[in-house]
Amino acid sequence: MGQKWKLPILWYLHEAEATRYNELKRRMPGITNTMLTKSLRELEKSGLVVRRSYGTVPPKVDYSLIETGQALLPTLNELYKWGEAHMHGGVSA
């Protein structure tokens, strides 16, 4: 699960600073709360994303790619392009 949004999220996070939940939602047009949360939780579980909660009220939470995450970016890039081109019925000419 999460194919649809995990990559976009990772991709966005790599070029952004720690981003708050709603900001992230705004940046991912079409994503729903359900999917955003699910995706973030799994990315966190798999150790790619860090969730930071500032126990304030109203709540403030932000998400960021792990520092070493920058290293995965080339792979991420390939993954993205390749997947788009060959895994989803994409043909070009």
Place this chain on the structure above:
Amino acid sequence: MGQKWKLPILWYLHEAEATRYNELKRRMPGITNTMLTKSLRELEKSGLVVRRSYGTVPPKVDYSLIETGQALLPTLNELYKWGEAHMHGGVSA
């Protein structure tokens, strides 16, 4: 469509010679005719796989990865591992 089988098929084809339909089916435990055919057709359309039909009867058809396809293998490999690890709920410890 095809996420589930396209990669496995490509992966298998890269280390095999031209493979016949039923052989391919045997090598992909669990795949159905529908999916095998669909996947192969799309991989053909996107130019990664070549279908060769020997107009004989009974029919003989085989599939192979395009020659330059070997070049995509590293990417394929990354894609595969990465996808398994981070896109399908895979955690390790």
Place this chain on the structure above:
DNA sequence: CGGTATCCTTGAGGATACTG
């Protein structure tokens, strides 16, 4: 042998409402 046709199941993902 190498498929196609048909119908069916399942779960990824979505919409909406609500809450600490």
Place this chain on the structure above:
DNA sequence: CAGTATCCTCAAGGATACCG
């Protein structure tokens, strides 16, 4: 603000039967 709970939809994928 940052979610969770609930219900729903739809299409990816599967099962089975049949065909040239």
